[in-house]
Amino acid sequence: MRVKICGITQPAQGRAIAQLGVSALGFICVAASPRYVAPAQIRAIVEALPPEALVDRVGVFVDAPLEEIQQVVAIAQLTAVQLHGNESPDGCQRVREALPHIELIKALRVRDAATLDLAHRYAPHIDTLLLDAYHPHLYGGTGATLDWAMLRDFDPGCPWLLAGGLTPDNVQHALRAAHPYGIDLSSGVERSPGDKDLGLVERLMGAIAQLGRQESGSTAQDDFIGARSPENRE
Numbered sequence: 001m002r003v004k005i006c007g008i009t010q011p012a013q014g015r016a017i018a019q020l021g022v023s024a025l026g027f028i029c030v031a032a033s034p035r036y037v038a039p040a041q042i043r044a045i046v047e048a049l050p051p052e053a054l055v056d057r058v059g060v061f062v063d064a065p066l067e068e069i070q071q072v073v074a075i076a077q078l079t080a081v082q083l084h085g086n087e088s089p090d091g092c093q094r095v096r097e098a099l100p101h102i103e104l105i106k107a108l109r110v111r112d113a114a115t116l117d118l119a120h121r122y123a124p125h126i127d128t129l130l131l132d133a134y135h136p137h138l139y140g141g142t143g144a145t146l147d148w149a150m151l152r153d154f155d156p157g158c159p160w161l162l163a164g165g166l167t168p169d170n171v172q173h174a175l176r177a178a179h180p181y182g183i184d185l186s187s188g189v190e191r192s193p194g195d196k197d198l199g200l201v202e203r204l205m206g207a208i209a210q211l212g213r214q215e216s217g218s219t220a221q222d223d224f225i226g227a228r229s230p231e232n233r234e
């Protein structure tokens with residue numbers, strides 16, 4: 001199970017969260033968000049990560065120009081880009097061609113079942129799909145949940161991440177209902193926007209490991225936690 005914790009703003013918290021065994025850290029590159037971090041600050045967080053922590057570094061953008069995305073990737077040493085706005089499949093393809101070695105994640109904000117039908121149009125142009133809850137005024141980090149039952153058989157044709165209002169308390173319920181290859185959390189593991197609660201991240205990892213043990217009948221958590229970006233582009 002790939003676990004991405006998004007909205008990291010502080011080097012010490014990025015480092016501590018990486019040491020808890022998450023697969024990816026997310027950085028909000030959207031100036032209007034209370035979780036915004038400037039590229040130089042992301043770089044400082046990345047440089048503070050323990051060298052042994054193999055953690056993906058994801059920049060989150062909303063309808064940003066390609067040149068801006070390229071600049072931030074270079075300055076901040078990102079390994080992945082998450083497009084969280086109204087980017088089209090063609091727009092995703094342009095980012096993919098400009099940044100061929102960077103994982104491309106496209107977020108769809110799910111308003112109803114019709115949004116899920118769009119997924120197949122994106123799959124050929126991206127590495128990973130992410131489903132977040134729809135909010136009329138905000139792009140993300142809202143804490144609103146999806147209808148997980150609707151996602152029971154969801155298969156977009158590429159790996160997908162479940163986001164939207166996940167917490168240590170509801171993650172097992174969500175993962176029994178839907179079957180993503182990974183999850184993404186922001187507000188469910190923080191004290192206030194951008195200030196992560198390490199205790200909640202620890203509880204989250206415990207809840208996922210417990211579910212993995214229950215489902216496999218094993219005592220090892222490694223099979224269930226820790227997958228990094230999909231190697232599906234060769």
Ligand SMILES: O=C(O)c1ccccc1N[C@@H]1O[C@H](COP(=O)(O)O)[C@@H](O)[C@H]1O
Pocket residue numbers: 006007026028030033034035060061062084107130132139140141142143144163164165166184185186187188
């Ligand atoms: O977190 C933000 O402020 C944000 C701003 C703009 C686009 C995306 C943003 N966050 C993404 O929101 C989802 C889920 O958040 P939550 O767990 O419901 O709080 C996650 O994918 C973040 O990357």
